[in-house]
Amino acid sequence: MQTLSNEQRRFFEQAASTYQADLAGDTSAQAYLASRGLGPAALVTFRLGVVRRPLVGHEQYAGRLAIPYLTPAGVVNLRFRCLQPHDCKEAGCPKYLSADGADTNLYNVMDLKKDSPVVVVAEGEIDTMSWSLADVPAVGLAGTEAWQKHFGRCLEDFDVVLAAGDGDTAGRKLNSLLAREVKARPLRIPKNFDSNKLYVEGGADALRRLLPD
Numbered sequence: 001m002q003t004l005s006n007e008q009r010r011f012f013e014q015a016a017s018t019y020q021a022d023l024a025g026d027t028s029a030q031a032y033l034a035s036r037g038l039g040p041a042a043l044v045t046f047r048l049g050v051v052r053r054p055l056v057g058h059e060q061y062a063g064r065l066a067i068p069y070l071t072p073a074g075v076v077n078l079r080f081r082c083l084q085p086h087d088c089k090e091a092g093c094p095k096y097l098s099a100d101g102a103d104t105n106l107y108n109v110m111d112l113k114k115d116s117p118v119v120v121v122a123e124g125e126i127d128t129m130s131w132s133l134a135d136v137p138a139v140g141l142a143g144t145e146a147w148q149k150h151f152g153r154c155l156e157d158f159d160v161v162l163a164a165g166d167g168d169t170a171g172r173k174l175n176s177l178l179a180r181e182v183k184a185r186p187l188r189i190p191k192n193f194d195s196n197k198l199y200v201e202g203g204a205d206a207l208r209r210l211l212p213d
Contacts, residue, residue: 019049
């Protein structure tokens with residue numbers, strides 16, 4: 001696990017603050033986020049941004065959504081999502097890019113401090129935000145390959161760990177991994193849905209109905 005220097009921490013904080021300020025004046029990016037169920041309060045909670053004034057070394061992320069990884073010690077990572085209105089796979093465009101040289105982290109670890117017997121592990125940052133906005137503590141992985149053994153220790157204080165992989169082959173693969181690693185119980189995300197799509201179409205109740213009694 002990478003230990004950040006003070007300079008790295010300052011850089012991540014400066015980047016998050018700059019891109020958060022850029023989002024405040026970017027109506028097109030705000031409209032995209034609203035279409036994903038992420039309104040003004042969510043933008044503040046998760047400190048979302050858009051890269052309009054890229055810091056040195058971030059030029060390749062220009063125009064992308066900036067998703068900071070927040071911890072009690074500050075911002076420890078950033079990921080960048082394409083905002084272009086195209087199919088990224090067909091366009092040959094990586095949907096997500098990670099900060100160069102950054103470690104792999106659990107997303108939304110602030111939720112681990114919530115008083116709850118249950119935690120959801122979701123597939124991707126926006127799905128994770130959706131569960132958290134539905135008042136269900138959640139952390140996220142940037143895909144199956146992002147799992148690291150020490151992540152399991154972060155979940156030990158919860159009685160029940162729930163896996164919320166997408167309703168596709170990759171989602172089932174993630175659920176199987178989490179079942180092996182932390183004895184997670186898979187949630188039944190409908191085919192061709194993910195947590196965010198359920199949240200957008202049915203609100204918090206659509207997610208909470210998936211929880212075991």
